[in-house]
Amino acid sequence: MAANTSVSQISPVMPTYGRFPITLVKGKGSYVWDNQEEKYLDFTSGIATCNLGHVPDVVKEKLEEQLQNLWHCSNLYNIPNQEQLAALLTVNSCGDQVFFCNSGAEANEAAIKLARRYANKVKGSGSSEVVTFEQSFHGRTLATLTATGQEKIQQGFSPLMPGFSYLPFNDSEALEKLQAIKPAAVLLELVQGEGGVIPANPDWVKKLAQICKDNGILLMVDEIQTGIGRTGTLFAYEQYGIEPDVISIAKGLGSGFPIGAIIAKEEVAKGFEPGSHGSTFGGNPLATAAGLATVTHILESNLLKHVTEITAYFDQQLQDLKEKYLFIKEIRGIGLLKGLVIETNALEIVQKAITNKLLILTAGTNVIRILPPLTVTKEEINEFANKLESAFQSIEKGA
Numbered sequence: 499m500a501a502n503t504s505v506s507q508i509s510p511v512m513p514t515y516g517r518f519p520i521t522l523v524k525g526k527g528s529y530v531w532d533n534q535e536e537k538y539l540d541f542t543s544g545i546a547t548c549n550l551g552h553v554p555d556v557v558k559e560k561l562e563e564q565l566q567n568l569w570h571c572s573n574l575y576n577i578p579n580q581e582q583l584a585a586l587l588t589v590n591s592c593g594d595q596v597f598f599c600n601s602g603a604e605a606n607e608a609a610i611k612l613a614r615r616y617a618n619k620v621k622g623s624g625s626s627e628v629v630t631f632e633q634s635f636h637g638r639t640l641a642t643l644t645a646t647g648q649e650k651i652q653q654g655f656s657p658l659m660p661g662f663s664y665l666p667f668n669d670s671e672a673l674e675k676l677q678a679i680k681p682a683a684v685l686l687e688l689v690q691g692e693g694g695v696i697p698a699n700p701d702w703v704k705k706l707a708q709i710c711k712d713n714g715i716l717l718m719v720d721e722i723q724t725g726i727g728r729t730g731t732l733f734a735y736e737q738y739g740i741e742p743d744v745i746s747i748a749k750g751l752g753s754g755f756p757i758g759a760i761i762a763k764e765e766v767a768k769g770f771e772p773g774s775h776g777s778t779f780g781g782n783p784l785a786t787a788a789g790l791a792t793v794t795h796i797l798e799s800n801l802l803k804h805v806t807e808i809t810a811y812f813d814q815q816l817q818d819l820k821e822k823y824l825f826i827k828e829i830r831g832i833g834l835l836k837g838l839v840i841e842t843n844a845l846e847i848v849q850k851a852i853t854n855k856l857l858i859l860t861a862g863t864n865v866i867r868i869l870p871p872l873t874v875t876k877e878e879i880n881e882f883a884n885k886l887e888s889a890f891q892s893i894e895k896g897a
């Protein structure tokens with residue numbers, strides 16, 4: 499029987515996204531093309547995912563090679579790409595062992611499970627509480643949306659998971675409550691991305707790390723948006739002078755190929771043993787080929803130095819725009835994770851930018867979030883500034 503290809507009245511895809519009315523079919527470097535062959539400057543990087551730009555040759559070649567050999571095998575067997583990628587991640591972080599999964603939410607889910615199991619089985623403390631922060635974003639599974647400190651993400655999904663509590667972000671006094679809560683772990687974004695591009699205050703983070711250390715609380719950082727070079731170091735925690743017990747990563751790790759991971763210190767990783775956690779696809783040969791090529795390239799090229807240098811130029815361009823357009827109230831963020839706090843509606847500007855062939859994002863109602871690829875050039879930043887300025891001007895004119 500022939501396949502039924504008739505078009506239904508309703509969209510066959512569930513409406514979980516408010517989509518912009520363009521259809522992207524091709525990408526290279528900092529650019530994407532739609533199905534009308536229109537070219538757009540992409541300063542979203544698939545939301546901090548295509549950190550090496552679209553379809554980077556180094557990753558494409560490694561994936562093509564792996565495609566010829568083996569796409570998938572179970573984690574019941576050794577996977578060389580997985581072992582090499584884990585080695586690279588541990589040598590270049592403060593962690594010792596890696597668990598692979600397929601997304602950011604799954605990485606945080608694994609971190610939460612590890613914290614609970616470590617507390618129950620290794621420490622025998624019985625405390626399974628995880629403390630997170632207001633405005634945070636940690637994912638969409640039931641545990642990670644409960645961990646997320648935003649009611650709008652949790653609405654309609656009750657009963658939420660037990661075992662989570664929330665503290666205000668960047669609030670030093672509130673940290674005193676940790677001694678009373680005595681949680682198994684704290685889960686923290688060093689720059690709250692979805693919550694409005696809000697960097698954690700360095701002194702506050704140091705105080706938090708000290709309280710965690712003094713009280714046997716695991717410090718887990720969610721580097722899903724900030725990791726893999728986005729802020730100018732492989733991980734953002736390096737710039738805060740702390741050593742987390744668990745780091746969760748995803749997004750940029752596979753340059754667009756789905757992969758997530760947690761990196762944990764050896765002692766904490768003892769919380770997992772054969773059978774305590776798993777994933778069919780997690781760390782499969784294709785996903786870890788993408789991860790291995792991505793991380794190898796970042797470490798072996800001058801890319802992190804480039805991010806630091808180009809950030810200075812990018813910041814200057816943003817500063818110039820702020821001086822010219824008074825509705826820009828603040829520029830926030832670290833490295834190439836930037837937010838413009840504005841007095842007007844951010845979505846309206848994002849929509850105008852699309853008509854100028856520029857892709858940018860919002861983070862809440864009044865923040866424009868800008869995430870160029872780490873490979874971005876000065877010329878592309880100039881093009882971005884011109885296109886964004888045109889969007890500002892058409893808003894000012896009420897066009």
Ligand SMILES: Cc1ncc(COP(=O)(O)O)c(C=O)c1O
Nearest residue numbers: 601602603635636637691722723
């Ligand atoms: C900080 C942070 N954590 C977790 C997630 C969830 O990642 P995923 O969408 O891959 O599940 C995101 C996604 O935006 C994120 O920014």
